[in-house]
Amino acid sequence: MKAAICTGYGSPDLVKVMEVPKPTVKKGELMIKVMASAVNSGDARVRGLVASPILRIGLRLALGIKKPRKAILGVALAGEIVEIGEGVNQFKVGDQIFAMTGMRFGGHGQYAVLSEKSAMALKPKSALYEEAAVLPFGGTTALHFLRKAGLQDGNQVMIYGASGAVGTSAVQLANVLGAEVTAVCSDRHNAVVSELGANEILDYRRVDISKLDVRYDIIFDAVGKIKKNEVKHLLKPNGRFISVAGYGVASEKKVDLQLLAQLFDEGKLKAVIDRSFPLEEIASAYRYVDQGVKTGNVAIRINHV
Incomplete structure (x- = not known):
């Protein structure tokens, strides 16, 4: 499969689109064909290791010394479930979902594997995949x-x-x-x-x-x-x-994604997308996010529908 690989900390040019092995599903997990993702400020901070010198030491220990251990970044995605592991009962093959991936990352690849317990929900019925991907x-x-x-x-x-x-x-x-x-x-x-x-x-x-x-x-x-x-x-x-700085880390809950989906379908919540890039141009997406001028979100088109 194709995925954007973060080959080191620093410039957006260190994010390269490569062919990598497709992930495999274990018990309690499911595989998602990723239709769309996003480049968020959190992704950009990890890629650039943006933090004070002291905090960078802790981040390297947590994320990887020279480059992220989880090389496929992307903390939000939307797609279709194509395979489920043993014991999965909340979702089924064919479900259209949106999710936060947490520290597993993985949203910037054509396929991602997540635990059923992840912050995941059925995507808003009226949302395009790109819209669903930028909501979480x-x-x-x-x-x-x-x-x-x-x-x-x-x-x-x-x-x-x-x-x-x-x-x-x-x-x-x-x-x-x-x-x-x-x-x-x-x-x-x-x-x-x-x-x-x-x-x-x-x-x-x-x-x-x-x-x-x-x-x-x-x-x-x-x-x-x-x-x-x-x-x-x-x-x-x-x-x-x-x-958002210094007051803890935001929680990621299924119930919150379900609420976001409900509000979107009721017309009370909009997905604000500034620009949308194909996966092949993800380095350009990171460069744009780094400028700090975007309105809302930057979406990534992955498996084109």
């Missing part, structure tokens, strides 16, 4: 942190970095949960973020957020660029600041 990363991350912050109906919420994969999901999910959303992003994303349900949009390059005369129940930094002490004066008494 931003969606599960946004759900995790908004819940952790205790989001409630009627809350005033600021979402900093509202135009990225996590941010576009957070704007929509906070809106669905009854919050009044102030989105912070560059003005070139205004039309998209407004369409997603933001009540107010602030351009961080034109507005000094520190001088706002507004108080929020929750400030969610969806890109890990600000610190609590920079914005704590904007919080109401008992208000919560939370960020």
